[in-house]
Amino acid sequence: MHPTTSDLLCIDKLEEALPELSERYAAASPYPHIVLDDVLHSDVITRVYEEFGRIEEGAWTNYLHLNERKYANTTKSSWGPTLEAVSAALTSERFVAFLGELTGFVNLQADDVMDGGGLHRSVAGGFLNVHADFTAHHSKPGWRRRVNLLLYLNPTWESAWGGQLQLWSKDMQRAVTRVEPTGNRLFIFTTDEHSYHGHPEPLAVPPGRARQSLALYYFTEEDHVLTRSTTYRARPTDGWRGISIYLDTKALAGYDLVKRRLRLSDGAISRTLGLLSRAARPFRRH
Numbered sequence: 001m002h003p004t005t006s007d008l009l010c011i012d013k014l015e016e017a018l019p020e021l022s023e024r025y026a027a028a029s030p031y032p033h034i035v036l037d038d039v040l041h042s043d044v045i046t047r048v049y050e051e052f053g054r055i056e057e058g059a060w061t062n063y064l065h066l067n068e069r070k071y072a073n074t075t076k077s078s079w080g081p082t083l084e085a086v087s088a089a090l091t092s093e094r095f096v097a098f099l100g101e102l103t104g105f106v107n108l109q110a111d112d113v114m115d116g117g118g119l120h121r122s123v124a125g126g127f128l129n130v131h132a133d134f135t136a137h138h139s140k141p142g143w144r145r146r147v148n149l150l151l152y153l154n155p156t157w158e159s160a161w162g163g164q165l166q167l168w169s170k171d172m173q174r175a176v177t178r179v180e181p182t183g184n185r186l187f188i189f190t191t192d193e194h195s196y197h198g199h200p201e202p203l204a205v206p207p208g209r210a211r212q213s214l215a216l217y218y219f220t221e222e223d224h225v226l227t228r229s230t231t232y233r234a235r236p237t238d239g240w241r242g243i244s245i246y247l248d249t250k251a252l253a254g255y256d257l258v259k260r261r262l263r264l265s266d267g268a269i270s271r272t273l274g275l276l277s278r279a280a281r282p283f284r285r286h
Helices: 011-016 018-026 042-053 081-089 093-103 239-261 266-279
Strands: 032-036 061-065 068-074 118-122 129-132 142-151 165-168 175-179 185-190 197-201 211-221
Touching: 011 018, 011 093, 018 032, 018 093, 042 081, 081 142, 081 211, 093 142, 093 185
Parallel strands: none
Antiparallel strands: 032 185, 061 068, 068 118, 068 129, 118 211, 129 197, 142 185, 142 211, 165 175, 165 197
16 A cells, blocks of 8 residues: 555645745745755655665766756656655645645646656765756646755755755845755745756765755646746856856757757766766866
8 A cells, every 4th residue: 555645744734834834935035935844754754864875876867067066866766665655745636736825836737757856966076056947848848847846855964064055136146045955854946037046065075975855846837838948147256157157058058959859868968968068178166
């Protein structure tokens, strides 16, 4: 018998608090977002940590280019039963209904192919430059990306390691808030062409540690969808690095178009990003 959403998540408590949570979400700055702690039951998160640690190295796809250094895994068969079940719970009809009430988006759709999502892992030196995510699904025409969900899966985390998710103002002049990637923390936010976020400083985690999360994205179906690729932005302190950030973004925009037309796999993405990174080597971070 498969576990239910309530077997895995504290969904009853979340639903009871919906009026207050939705107000907090809508009022948050610089764009609607919310942090929810201890979302998985304690026994569930313990099993999730164990299964994450057993995933084989060969199961990860690398995203190693000028604007990011991380690894991703969308192959659920390599995850472990609890991780799979948690993913299913977070895309269940009951949870998606809660998410719609929380965020104000009607008829949200969970993404079964995890376009750009799945398990994410960044090791020492890893980073993700500040960006706004792609706005339309790559293989489902008419799907507009609306909500991002990040479930942090770090058994322990120290602030000195870095990795706090920075939420930046629309004019890219300041980081308005930072979110610590504490384990069993759910971070949800509205995503559009101006929802700039990232963890741009290289991680200082010790050997054997990593910044770990499950990323799931939710969409609405529309007749006319704004289609924009992931847009990386330079911070005021980036100086000349802003040139390389801009050039890499332009190259990725071209590749994003090809990916949509040819339905390229994550493996192809990984190889191409590596080539782009080497091409931009004169500008890369030292």
